[in-house]
Amino acid sequence: MPFPPTSLQPRRPGRPGRPRKLRPFVVDKDNVYETVVEELKCVVFKTDTEGRWLYLSRAWTDITGYSVAQSTGQMLTKFLYPEDQDRVMDLFQPLIERSKEDCRHEVRYLTRRGGFRWLECHARLALDQEGQPDGIIGTLTDITDRKLVELQNRNLILAQECTADGIALLNELGEYTYLNQAHVKMFGYESAEDLLGKTWREIYHPDEVARIEEKVFAALTANGSWTGSATAKRLDGSTFPEELSLTLLPNGGLVCICRDATEKVGAAEALNASEARWQVAVESIRDGVWDADLTTGAVHLSQGWKALLGLSDDQLTTTWAELSALMHPDDVKDAAQTDDPHCILKTVQYDAEHRMRTADGTYRWLLVRGKALFNDAGQPVRMLGTAADISDRRQVHQQLLANLAREKELSEMRSQFVSMASHELRTPLAALTLTLEFLASYSTRIDATALEKGLASANDSARRLSSIVDDLLLLDRVNQGQLNCAAVPVNLADQIAMLASDPYFNDAQRKRFVITCNPPGLQARLDPQLLRYMLLNLLSNACKYSADDAPVMLRASQVSGAVVLEVEDSGIGISKADQDRIYSLFFRGGNVGTTPGTGLGLMVVKRCVEAHCGTITLRSSAGQGTCFTITIPS
């Protein structure tokens, strides 16, 4: 590219007297310059005195994107970044005023693509042959990359100065070569100058210096970096905990980043202390504490659970499912407080009493309480609670309930007994008084047979009364444990025949008895009075609880030396449910209706049998009849 005609480039006029053969060399030399200029990475330029581009080398296009052709003749200010326009003209002014030989400045030039590039300008005034200024010549070098790095560094330094972390650079001798403001303040100094050139050993206690040199430097050498804590020393001699991060530089220097950890350590210590107190509390109470993660079902149990259920250490970390498996099957539904046993994980507040299986397979009653903790979204995520052993309380409670129920039942039975006893006594009493009044009132109008019959009736009634009173007295003896067995040898067949004709029974009843004794002359050692109570009660029951004309069987036999007495009827029977309680005081079968009875008879029978060291069993089903079997050993 030829120099433009207006170029400020010194013309190379032909030197007079110069040999012609030199011209090609000169021309060649120009070509060489031109080639060199055009190949330069920086822009070579010339302007006129007004500031219009007269010449621009090819690098202009490379840097700005504008072509040389369209730029030439344009004002250079048109290509400047707006903010820099005034400044550039100010910078050129000293040249124009010839107060300076040259100038150097960094300005931004616009690029064709809409951005800008930082260019370093070296410029000087161009003079014409008369020595008058005819423009400015110079170079423009693209320094954009360097500027960006500078800017980044400046931001970095700004950031370093703004951060709360202390940042320092140390040389291979351990002397500070840079400290940010935070670092300076952290150690109680006024300015970085106070520490620059000093070694780090001055701001740590000698013991800490020894520790760092021994332990930290070893790790630093091995790994290239180290992060940990240290105790640092302020200018006033006070110390503070410090979090320290050290990185070894290739030149043997160090980058040190540190932070005052006073508050953090304090908070951690407070938290640890609080946690420790809580742990001591949790582990020292007899109750078990549980902590369930509701999202995973994982459950952590306190040491207290070892005593509660005999769990081992490794069972203290468990799951809700495993814990639920220890619950008594009957309590699972109650414990869950819903139909779904795992729904506990969805409840807000948990409060239940249930049994849980211990290591030895027995069950303990636990009072389990818990409260859910929620996340920000209001979802229960964790449940904390306690479990207390309430087995003793529960047992007392159950016993109390059972006693109350028994008391209530006894009270009802007593009331029923009074009513029954009244009936049982008043009936023969009524018969007796009615008979005596009849005999007294109509003595003149009745014949001898009627009189005799009336007296017999009165006698029967009196004996019936006496028999009932005997029963009541016997019962009293039974209750006081005074029932003695005075066994004597008896002929069983004779005894039974006598009982079957006892006035206790009426004629219709006597006719129903079907008595067998095998062998007929069966001998046994028995208390005749107790035998009478046993058989009267059983026979009387058999009559009362079966049809009026149904036979009542009484069988006496000897089996393996023992006397066996059986009383069998075909009456209403005794339900399975009642059979266990049928010998209890005042108890009467559920199917007796209004049939009179005191609920004493079978109890008396049982005590009489036991007084003989015998046993009584029964075979019965409701509606099918009953057979009592008394076995008395010889």
Place this chain on the structure above:
Amino acid sequence: MPPPDLSRTVLIVEDNNVIREQIVAILEMNGYTAMAAANGSDGLRLACQFRPALIISDVMMPECNGLDMLRDIRQNPELDHTPVVLLSALIATDDIRKGLELGAADYLIKPFRITDLLQVVGRHLQSSSR
């Protein structure tokens, strides 16, 4: 034998032999015709057959008791106007109350005197014959 005078016929239902026989004897001594049964079902059968003018019945009896029989009598259109006097040894007023609710005309508490019996019988036979 002349047919019984049904307007003076009393049915006695009582499981205690002595009481039953004594009541029968007392009533007969006083000019009444008495018939007797030892339980409720027999009593009901006799009542249906002879339509007595008055029924005297014990409450507590095996099988069909006095209250059951009373209920059956009240449900029988041919007997529902027959007065029934209950005999009870119960000091409990519950059964008496139950009996009166079921339509019993009166009651006698055992033991009772002959005059009490005759008074009750006389009163209810008069009212039923009117």
